[in-house]
Amino acid sequence: xxxxxxxxxxxxxxxxxxxxxAQRAAxxxxxxxxxxxxxxxxGASETYVASKVKACNQIGFISTLIHFDDKxxxxxxxxxxxxxxxxxxxxxxxxxxxxxxxxxxKKVIESISPLxxxxxxxxxxxxxxxxxxxxxxxxxxPHGIMLLLEHNKIPTKGKHAVIIGRSHIVGRPLSILLSNNxxxxxxxxxxxxxxxxxxxxxxxxxxxxxxxxxxPKFLKVDMxxxxxxxxxxxxxxxxxxGKKKGYRIVGDVDFDEVAPKCSYITPVPGGVGPMxxxxxxxxxxxxxxxxN
Ligand code: GUN
Numbered sequence: 699x700x701x702x703x704x705x706x707x708x709x710x711x712x713x714x715x716x717x718x719x720a721q722r723a724a725x726x727x728x729x730x731x732x733x734x735x736x737x738x739x740x741g742a743s744e745t746y747v748a749s750k751v752k753a754c755n756q757i758g759f760i761s762t763l764i765h766f767d768d769k770x771x772x773x774x775x776x777x778x779x780x781x782x783x784x785x786x787x788x789x790x791x792x793x794x795x796x797x798x799x800x801x802x803x804k805k806v807i808e809s810i811s812p813l814x815x816x817x818x819x820x821x822x823x824x825x826x827x828x829x830x831x832x833x834x835x836x837x838x839x840p841h842g843i844m845l846l847l848e849h850n851k852i853p854t855k856g857k858h859a860v861i862i863g864r865s866h867i868v869g870r871p872l873s874i875l876l877s878n879n880x881x882x883x884x885x886x887x888x889x890x891x892x893x894x895x896x897x898x899x900x901x902x903x904x905x906x907x908x909x910x911x912x913x914p915k916f917l918k919v920d921m922x923x924x925x926x927x928x929x930x931x932x933x934x935x936x937x938x939x940g941k942k943k944g945y946r947i948v949g950d951v952d953f954d955e956v957a958p959k960c961s962y963i964t965p966v967p968g969g970v971g972p973m974x975x976x977x978x979x980x981x982x983x984x985x986x987x988x989x990n
Contacts, residue, residue, distance in 0.1 A: 699957055702929070702964045704842075707849045708972035715979055716757040722986075723758065730986035731760040732790040732816065732978075733782050737775065737801070738768030742935060743794045750792070753975045759982060762788070772801045776809050783811040789989055790816035790982040795867075813989060816981040819867070827871060830878050833988070835981050840872040842973030843908065843929055845980075847882040852906075852927055852962060859885040860901055862917070862950070863910035868931055872908060897921070909950035919955040928956060928963040931970050 723729050732754050736747045747763065754761035764778060775793075782791045791814045797803050807815075812822040818837035826834035836844075847854060859876045863869035869889060876885040885906065890897055892911075901907055901921040909917045910931035922928065932950030949966030957963050964970055 699960050700962050702846060702850055702852075702927075702962045702969060704846055704964055704969040704971065704973045707846055708842075708976035710849065711845065711976040712753065712757050712979060715983055718983065719758040728789075728986060728990050729758060729760060730754075730789050730982045731762070731787055732792065732982045733762045733764065733785075733788045735764045735766070735775070735778065735791070735793045737766045737770060737794070737797055740796075742933075743796075747794050749975055750978060753979055754982075757979060759979070760787075768798045770801075772805065775801060775806060779806065779809045783809075783814060788814065789986040790814055790978075792817045792978070814985060816978060816985050818871075818981065824866075824871070828874050830880065835985070836875065836977070837867055837871055838974045838978040838981065839868045839910075839931060839970065840875055841977035841981070842975075843872060843931075843970060844875050844882055845977055846929075846964070846970070846973045850962070852882065854882040854906065855884040857885050857905035858888070858903055859906040859908065860888045860890060860904035861908045861910060862890045862897070862901070863908075863912070863931070864889050864891045865910065868910040869908070872910070876906075911950055913950055914948040915950070915952040917951040917956060919952065919959055922956050922959050924959055925961045926959070928960045929970065930964050930966050932966060933971060 719729050734747050734750055751761045751763050782788050791810050793806055807819045810820055812820045815823050815835055818835035823835045827836050861869045861873050873887045873889045877887045888900055890900055898921045902923050904926055906927045908929040912932060914934045928951055930949035930951040934948050935945040936948045938946040947967050
């Protein structure tokens, strides 16, 4: 069994980006600028946005964090996005989800210029991703998982990948990417969800399992074939009085029992999470290069 070390792979990607940015700066070219919008005070969202801003600062990107309180009017948010769409200095815009119930996520996502939509949530980018077009921004978590497989040379051609979870952000786009005629890719993909019958039997046929349903320790050892590759997308906060922060992050895989049976497995934390950040930085760099 080998650990798929997302922290290490993400660092390699960020180190390369840092060099690329320095090269742009040295030749008088624009450096990437990410604008992140956070609405409200959800602890997890605050942490995620802070990690994104920190990554920008580490590798020489410019970042702007715009923080609205949770009562902000939808119109105010849309106006801000319009301002960022028109701001030539801004290359990438992300609005951290979820948003408060009175704000339409659909309206917000569709208001972001597809050329600056580094989260890859805009229908235009999702359409381009489905068509396998190079211009597409691919949302950060599925993109990060593909990069993790690529950098660690995990064979995917002809493999049966089972994805548990059909979210717009992870399961669904990942099912398209893994089935694409690409490298990595060329998997036969099964997407499972809460209404799936015989989930265990389907998982037992998987060469690659991606657990992306958001239920801590859901994937048990009796659901995994010997030698499978297991990717854990879960990041649930579970109260833990023994921790300084009062919680710990738990994945969707029962790591201790599943790990010995795998060929490769991602840990939580230190697996998919850092790769998501690396993929977002890659998208922001791409936005900058393509817009300039
Ligand atoms: N909420 C959960 N994941 C994400 C993500 O990748 N991007 C944004 N903007 N919000 C999220």
